[in-house]
Amino acid sequence: MNFDLTEERQMLQDSLRRFLRDKYDTATRNGILESEAGFSADIWNGLAELGVIGALFTEEQGGFGGAGFDIAVVFEELGRAGVVEPLLDSAVLAGGLIADLGSEAQQEHIEALIGGALQLAFAHGEPTSRYDLERVTTTASQNGGDIVLNGRKAVVANAEAADMLVVSARESGEAGDQAGISLFLVPADTKGLTVTGYALLAGGRAAEVTLDDVTLPESARLGEAGKAFDAIEARVAVATTALCAETLGAMETACDLTREYLGTRKQFGRPIGSFQALAHRMSDLLIDLEQARSAVINAAGHLADDRASRERHVSAAKNLMGRVGRLVAEDTIQMHGGIAMTQEYELAHIAKRITMADHRFGDIDHHLERFIALSAA
Amino acid sequence: MDLSYTDEERAFREEVRQFLAEKLPKELSEKVRRGQELTKDDHERWHAILNDQGWLATNWPKEFGGAAWNAVQRHIFEEEAAAHHAPRIVPFGLSMLAPVLQKFGSKEQQDYWLPRILSGEDWWCQGYSEPGAGSDLASLKTTAVKDGDHYIVNGQKTWTTLGQHANMIFCLVRTDKDVKQQEGISFLLIDMETPGITVRPIILLDGGAEVNEVFFDNVKVPAENLVGEENKGWTYAKYLLTHERTNIAGVGFSQAGLSAVKRIAKSEMAGGRPLIENPHFAARVAQAEIDLMAMATTNLRIISKAAAGQAPGVESSMLKVKGTIIRQEINDLARRAAGIYAMPFASEAVAGSNDALPDPNEAGPVAAQYFNNRKLSIFGGSNEIQRQIIAKTTLGGAK
Numbered sequence: 001m002n003f004d005l006t007e008e009r010q011m012l013q014d015s016l017r018r019f020l021r022d023k024y025d026t027a028t029r030n031g032i033l034e035s036e037a038g039f040s041a042d043i044w045n046g047l048a049e050l051g052v053i054g055a056l057f058t059e060e061q062g063g064f065g066g067a068g069f070d071i072a073v074v075f076e077e078l079g080r081a082g083v084v085e086p087l088l089d090s091a092v093l094a095g096g097l098i099a100d101l102g103s104e105a106q107q108e109h110i111e112a113l114i115g116g117a118l119q120l121a122f123a124h125g126e127p128t129s130r131y132d133l134e135r136v137t138t139t140a141s142q143n144g145g146d147i148v149l150n151g152r153k154a155v156v157a158n159a160e161a162a163d164m165l166v167v168s169a170r171e172s173g174e175a176g177d178q179a180g181i182s183l184f185l186v187p188a189d190t191k192g193l194t195v196t197g198y199a200l201l202a203g204g205r206a207a208e209v210t211l212d213d214v215t216l217p218e219s220a221r222l223g224e225a226g227k228a229f230d231a232i233e234a235r236v237a238v239a240t241t242a243l244c245a246e247t248l249g250a251m252e253t254a255c256d257l258t259r260e261y262l263g264t265r266k267q268f269g270r271p272i273g274s275f276q277a278l279a280h281r282m283s284d285l286l287i288d289l290e291q292a293r294s295a296v297i298n299a300a301g302h303l304a305d306d307r308a309s310r311e312r313h314v315s316a317a318k319n320l321m322g323r324v325g326r327l328v329a330e331d332t333i334q335m336h337g338g339i340a341m342t343q344e345y346e347l348a349h350i351a352k353r354i355t356m357a358d359h360r361f362g363d364i365d366h367h368l369e370r371f372i373a374l375s376a377a
Numbered sequence: 378m379d380l381s382y383t384d385e386e387r388a389f390r391e392e393v394r395q396f397l398a399e400k401l402p403k404e405l406s407e408k409v410r411r412g413q414e415l416t417k418d419d420h421e422r423w424h425a426i427l428n429d430q431g432w433l434a435t436n437w438p439k440e441f442g443g444a445a446w447n448a449v450q451r452h453i454f455e456e457e458a459a460a461h462h463a464p465r466i467v468p469f470g471l472s473m474l475a476p477v478l479q480k481f482g483s484k485e486q487q488d489y490w491l492p493r494i495l496s497g498e499d500w501w502c503q504g505y506s507e508p509g510a511g512s513d514l515a516s517l518k519t520t521a522v523k524d525g526d527h528y529i530v531n532g533q534k535t536w537t538t539l540g541q542h543a544n545m546i547f548c549l550v551r552t553d554k555d556v557k558q559q560e561g562i563s564f565l566l567i568d569m570e571t572p573g574i575t576v577r578p579i580i581l582l583d584g585g586a587e588v589n590e591v592f593f594d595n596v597k598v599p600a601e602n603l604v605g606e607e608n609k610g611w612t613y614a615k616y617l618l619t620h621e622r623t624n625i626a627g628v629g630f631s632q633a634g635l636s637a638v639k640r641i642a643k644s645e646m647a648g649g650r651p652l653i654e655n656p657h658f659a660a661r662v663a664q665a666e667i668d669l670m671a672m673a674t675t676n677l678r679i680i681s682k683a684a685a686g687q688a689p690g691v692e693s694s695m696l697k698v699k700g701t702i703i704r705q706e707i708n709d710l711a712r713r714a715a716g717i718y719a720m721p722f723a724s725e726a727v728a729g730s731n732d733a734l735p736d737p738n739e740a741g742p743v744a745a746q747y748f749n750n751r752k753l754s755i756f757g758g759s760n761e762i763q764r765q766i767i768a769k770t771t772l773g774g775a776k
Contacts, residue, residue, distance in 0.1 A: 001386065001449050002379045003678045009378075069378045263772055279768035286767060287695045294674035295667075301380035316667040323664075372663045 048116025068300030079249025084203035094120030101223030448680035459629030504548030626700030
């Protein structure tokens with residue numbers, strides 16, 4: 001048992017923190033938020049040069065990391081700075097699925113991704129699937145040696161920027177079946193693919209994606225026909241852990257800002273942190289922040305376990321992050337008072353990132369229910 | 378970063394399990410499992426078994442006859458001991474007084490008192506709190522006046538846990554009234570047999586008598602029983618409070634408590650089905666379990682830091698607050714799980730004398746334990762005091 005970062009991860013953390021401190025201040029980031037693309041190509045390339053994308057993949061896949069703790073270190077730093085560039089979507093989710101399932105030819109995209117030259121998106125969720133990974137109604141049917149996709153994908157992050165989309169579709173079975181789901185690699189300019197984009201509340205962009213007789217060759221399929229569910233679930237577990245780590249980083253920033261504010265803001269002639277009503281509230285946040293850190297460690301440390309243990313720890317972590325996240329976001333705004341209500345103040349964006357994370361990959365209730373089911377099994 | 382136990386740590390856990398299976402008397406573990414009160418003999422019996430094994434003073438350095446376990450070893454032992462329903466180790470001599478003597482005591486005091494703690498010859502209790510000095514401990518009023526080669530002690534201590542069994546008490550006493558409160562306190566070792574000492578039990582709301590009042594009326598204490606320097610007692614007291622609270626989070630207790638909740642909720646029926654299948658109850662249990670999983674890792678992170686030589690400061694306050702919140706939540710769940718059979722008055726003492734409690738689910742005195750464990754967030758520095766410490770340490774400029 002050991003809770004120290006390896007030297008490599010320590011270096012990765014240091015260089016990423018330095019990069020973001022120098023290049024990603026509040027004003028810059030708020031400029032990016034308002035930009036048409038919703039993220040900065042310069043920052044993306046800078047992160048790629050720094051090796052941040054490579055750190056998310058194993059050596060076998062062409063990277064130099066890829067373990068739970070590599071991913072956690074990277075995302076905690078991204079979260080601290082409120083980074084909106086689409087590492088989770090391009091790299092962890094879509095890139096990860098290509099690396100996990102792709103043929104040799106498909107795997108070649110990973111090199112371009114790690115180098116910063118490729119954008120990807122994972123089009124999986126649908127208007128009626130909420131957080132259920134197996135609820136896929138988009139269809140994939142055979143037509144004279146080709147595959148034809150029809151359906152609609154909901155809130156697909158990074159879809160507009162993506163050069164290619166990893167799309168899930170059902171080749172057999174009913175909407176709620178785990179069996180029968182396949183994945184396809186779909187170039188963004190494929191006929192019949194419509195991407196209708198919009199900005200997200202907490203930064204970045206997403207889109208509704210419709211597939212209207214999108215016709216693909218057999219070679220577009222990732223992995224085996226109808227057997228993608230296990231890989232999707234395992235990948236989403238990695239992404240959920242990454243999101244938890246990102247939220248942890250954001251909560252660190254929220255707490256740091258609040259601690260500083262309580263020490264400097266004066267009312268009634270004294271720093272407001274000298275009032276117990278606020279001091280004790282701050283102490284509770286710091287205690288729960290340590291709980292959140294432990295939850296991320298537990299999730300990251302069990303990612304390579306068997307399915308039951310992996311998913312149980314991921315659901316435990318996501319539930320705890322959701323609960324602590326709400327507390328941190330609400331209480332840090334409250335303790336700041338009016339200033340935290342302004343868009344230009346750093347905490348505003350950070351609190352939104354923390355809160356909206358509960359809406360991705362399953363919220364508090366979803367994961368509590370899942371944890372109960374996984375514990376009973 | 379590695380969450381798995383090493384081969385040595387796994388082997389150690391196996392060794393602990395085997396020891397507990399072989400050496401922990403069934404009568405004792407059964408009493409603990411059923412929440413019954415342990416007698417002085419019960420405590421002394423377990424103390425002696427651990428001492429024979431060399432596993433009593435796990436936190437002491439080897440030079441004083443301790444096992445010098447590292448943080449992970451202690452954690453493993455605590456987990457296994459709680460899972461096997463071993464009696465808790467009475468901490469007053471072993472993990473409260475001993476570290477103070479080892480750090481601040483004279484060679485003579487160390488040579489005399491430490492072996493007696495191991496052998497069980499002395500049963501120590503703690504004389505800190507007073508009726509007027511609770512959270513504001515430094516305002517204590519019990520006085521010790523130097524009179525030749527003796528101190529004369531007058532005053533009153535309270536909340537003295539298991540003081541009815543003790544033959545020795547370590548006390549904080551005021552030796553100077555004319556200086557800042559913290560600078561006039563001394564640390565004194567007092568024989569409970571000395572004339573002028575009266576011990577009176579305090580019956581708690583659960584019906585048990587684990588705490589006492591101790592009165593001092595012109596009690597003569599040899600001057601050689603002063604630990605360290607006169608008027609430096611506050612430093613020693615703080616050292617005692619922050620240094621050796623290795624099990625402050627009570628992770629092992631919470632784990633055992635949660636298992637008990639699940640056991641009760643599996644046999645207790647609600648709406649014709651086991652309570653554990655009720656979604657509302659299951660959700661509360663699951664949330665407590667999720668919090669406990671994180672707490673176990675927080676605890677390990679902090680104690681491994683401590684093992685690497687970094688003294689835990691604000692972290693032990695964090696462990697205290699969160700650990701007690703979780704334990705109390707589990708106590709509440711246990712009480713609810715028992716349903717109507719939580720109502721019969723079954724104190725730990727009563728449970729000890731009555732094997733035929735009416736509850737078919739054998740929940741034990743869960744409601745009494747729930748009330749008894751309200752103490753967790755009050756003693757050892759109330760949770761509000763801990764929050765104050767955290768705020769003071771982390772807010773810096775906002776003091």
